[in-house]
Amino acid sequence: MTLESVARKDFRDALRSRWLLGLTLFFALLIGGSTALFYGVLLSGAGANSETLFGLTTAPGGLFNFSYAGMLGFVLALIALVTAHGSLIDERESGTIKLLLSLPNSRRDVVFGKLVGRTLVVLVSMLVGFVVALFAMLFTGGQVMFVSYAGQVALSGLLATAFVSIGVWLSATSASQRQALFGTVGLYFIFAVLWSTVATGVPRLVNWVIEQLGLTALTAPQIVQMRLFIKYLNPLRAYETLVAELYGPAVAARLFKAGLAERLAIESSFSQSLPFYFTGPFILAILIAWIVVPPLLGYRAFEKADL
Amino acid sequence: MAAIELNGVTKRFEDDEGLFDTLLPSSEPDTVTAVDDLSFSVAEGEVFGFLGPNGAGKSTTINMLLDFVRPTSGSVRVLGHDAQAESVAVRRRTGVLPEGYEVYDRLTGREHVEFAIESKEADDDPDELLSRVGLTPDEADRRAGGYSKGMSQRLALSMALAGSPDLLVLDEPSSGLDPAGAREMRDIVRTEADRGATVFFSSHVLAQVEAVCDRVGIMRDGELIAEDTIEGLRDRVDAEAVLRIDVDGDADLDAVRALDGVSSVESDGDRLVVGCTDDAKTRVIEAVEAGGATVADFETDSASLEDIFLAYTEGDDPADEPEVAA
Numbered sequence: 001m002t003l004e005s006v007a008r009k010d011f012r013d014a015l016r017s018r019w020l021l022g023l024t025l026f027f028a029l030l031i032g033g034s035t036a037l038f039y040g041v042l043l044s045g046a047g048a049n050s051e052t053l054f055g056l057t058t059a060p061g062g063l064f065n066f067s068y069a070g071m072l073g074f075v076l077a078l079i080a081l082v083t084a085h086g087s088l089i090d091e092r093e094s095g096t097i098k099l100l101l102s103l104p105n106s107r108r109d110v111v112f113g114k115l116v117g118r119t120l121v122v123l124v125s126m127l128v129g130f131v132v133a134l135f136a137m138l139f140t141g142g143q144v145m146f147v148s149y150a151g152q153v154a155l156s157g158l159l160a161t162a163f164v165s166i167g168v169w170l171s172a173t174s175a176s177q178r179q180a181l182f183g184t185v186g187l188y189f190i191f192a193v194l195w196s197t198v199a200t201g202v203p204r205l206v207n208w209v210i211e212q213l214g215l216t217a218l219t220a221p222q223i224v225q226m227r228l229f230i231k232y233l234n235p236l237r238a239y240e241t242l243v244a245e246l247y248g249p250a251v252a253a254r255l256f257k258a259g260l261a262e263r264l265a266i267e268s269s270f271s272q273s274l275p276f277y278f279t280g281p282f283i284l285a286i287l288i289a290w291i292v293v294p295p296l297l298g299y300r301a302f303e304k305a306d307l
Numbered sequence: 308m309a310a311i312e313l314n315g316v317t318k319r320f321e322d323d324e325g326l327f328d329t330l331l332p333s334s335e336p337d338t339v340t341a342v343d344d345l346s347f348s349v350a351e352g353e354v355f356g357f358l359g360p361n362g363a364g365k366s367t368t369i370n371m372l373l374d375f376v377r378p379t380s381g382s383v384r385v386l387g388h389d390a391q392a393e394s395v396a397v398r399r400r401t402g403v404l405p406e407g408y409e410v411y412d413r414l415t416g417r418e419h420v421e422f423a424i425e426s427k428e429a430d431d432d433p434d435e436l437l438s439r440v441g442l443t444p445d446e447a448d449r450r451a452g453g454y455s456k457g458m459s460q461r462l463a464l465s466m467a468l469a470g471s472p473d474l475l476v477l478d479e480p481s482s483g484l485d486p487a488g489a490r491e492m493r494d495i496v497r498t499e500a501d502r503g504a505t506v507f508f509s510s511h512v513l514a515q516v517e518a519v520c521d522r523v524g525i526m527r528d529g530e531l532i533a534e535d536t537i538e539g540l541r542d543r544v545d546a547e548a549v550l551r552i553d554v555d556g557d558a559d560l561d562a563v564r565a566l567d568g569v570s571s572v573e574s575d576g577d578r579l580v581v582g583c584t585d586d587a588k589t590r591v592i593e594a595v596e597a598g599g600a601t602v603a604d605f606e607t608d609s610a611s612l613e614d615i616f617l618a619y620t621e622g623d624d625p626a627d628e629p630e631v632a633a
Contacts, residue, residue, distance in 0.1 A: 095408045096408065102373060102403035105395075
């Protein structure tokens with residue numbers, strides 16, 4: 001009950017500040033505009049369907065890889081973090097939280113009410129963007145694959161929610177707005193830039209240690225699997241591959257951007273049977289874990305904090 | 308049952324541990340004891356004034372009642388509930404005017420009050436609450452971001468009054484209010500007390516406390532150094548009275564100085580200014596007349612509560628203060 005009133009108040013605040021309006025325009029232009037541009041201008045009348053833009057684009061030999069979801073994921077994550085990273089610390093620093101908590105709201109209501117409020121802000125604006133894109137496809141004669149498109153919108157919503165969760169977690173654990181800001185920038189950098197280095201580096205490091213110990217080194221498929229497993233722990237990559245699976249085969253979706261050597265090492269065994277930890281449901285579970293776990297950690301910290 | 312009950316409550320603040328402090332080895336731990344082994348209780352229906360200079364630990368104590376801050380040790384019970392474990396239950400029956408709060412810039416005054424009513428699941432009329440604190444409907448429709456400090460304070464008070472709380476906790480309620488506003492605040496406190504609510508409020512403005520409180524507690528350096536009624540406090544402090552005497556003829560100043568309870572004697576032509584204890588006044592007059600001078604007129608200023616307050620809070624060492632118990 002009070003969780004709901006906290007969420008409603010937070011959403012109203014986003015309305016009043018025009019943040020919601022700004023985001024909605026932004027997503028309408030970004031998602032709607034790019035779709036209109038693609039189907040209306042670039043592929044005008046070429047009988048394109050949703051997959052042409054939203055599926056994976058891989059030039060032969062892997063020279064050129066493009067994934068619309070991968071790109072949109074970067075933007076959604078950034079917007080969600082920006083929207084959420086101040087949710088609690090701003091109120092703590094200004095002192096409005098004292099007004100909020102002098103009423104019979106529990107700290108749980110406040111953390112999860114904020115999570116709901118900010119998530120709605122990002123989801124509503126994002127949805128408008130996807131609706132505009134849908135109309136853009138319809139008007140430009142692109143063939144809409146409704147089921148895949150709905151799945152794509154749903155996954156985008158999950159990704160945005162995951163990053164709102166991460167933002168709320170940062171906001172709840174930070175002792176100042178500066179900390180929350182640095183934490184946000186740092187985490188975004190890790191997810192968007194650093195992760196692939198880690199995913200590549202960890203198997204090599206493990207292999208090096210094993211070799212030093214004089215044990216049998218990892219096989220090439222093992223190294224590839226380890227790298228891919230770490231890669232898909234990243235919500236951005238999990239989202240990208242799940243969207244790709246909506247428009248194409250799972251194996252291609254998992255091996256997107258994999259090098260030729262990696263493909264040779266693993267593609268045939270993947271094609272026979274995909275290990276359960278690379279299946280769609282498992283990766284979806286990872287994405288959902290990013291929604292569930294961070295706010296719980298944030299709540300634990302916020303619950304103990306002196307305001 | 309006591310409305311508020313603190314038992315051996317201590318609060319030490321450590322260096323705030325944020326995300327980075329958790330990751331990085333922290334520098335020297337910085338500990339401040341804000342409240343030190345504090346015990347007192349406030350009875351139901353009582354109006355209790357919580358006095359003390361800035362930094363004495365008043366707000367920390369209040370923040371512990373509201374679970375904004377957790378005690379390092381000791382127990383805090385409010386309205387029969389554990390202030391920490393059952394904080395929501397406490398706040399459901401408590402109206403709070405916190406210290407160091409800020410209103411929501413983008414919500415109107417009325418929306419603030421509506422939010423308070425909704426959170427407390429009460430059925431008050433927002434306009435009635437707003438008019439009680441002197442905010443006009445026009446002002447209530449404006450966004451609170453443009454409010455003056457005094458208007459914000461009135462708004463927060465009206466939020467505190469929502470749901471006819473059993474306990475009002477007001478932290479420095481008159482700060483930001485002009486004298487008229489401060490008087491309205493006192494009237495509201497009295498009305499609430501008459502309704503049967505317990506009122507606990509902190510202040511360093513003594514006039515506020517003197518006028519409305521049944522009992523006061525004085526904090527200093529995290530400890531409660533006095534707890535009594537205003538009259539009781541007055542009696543306990545052996546405060547200075549100032550006696551001004553207009554004399555005809557020469558008074559024997561040395562004889563007056565030699566009297567018990569006289570601390571200073573100054574002569575300003577026909578006027579004597581004598582600092583002495585309350586009970587020494589008669590002896591002073593007698594001594595002046597015995598010395599051959601005639602007392603034409605005299606007036607006395609008794610110590611004000613201000614003097615008492617200063618006597619308590621500005622002493623060198625709390626241990627030197629008169630031992631005071633409830």
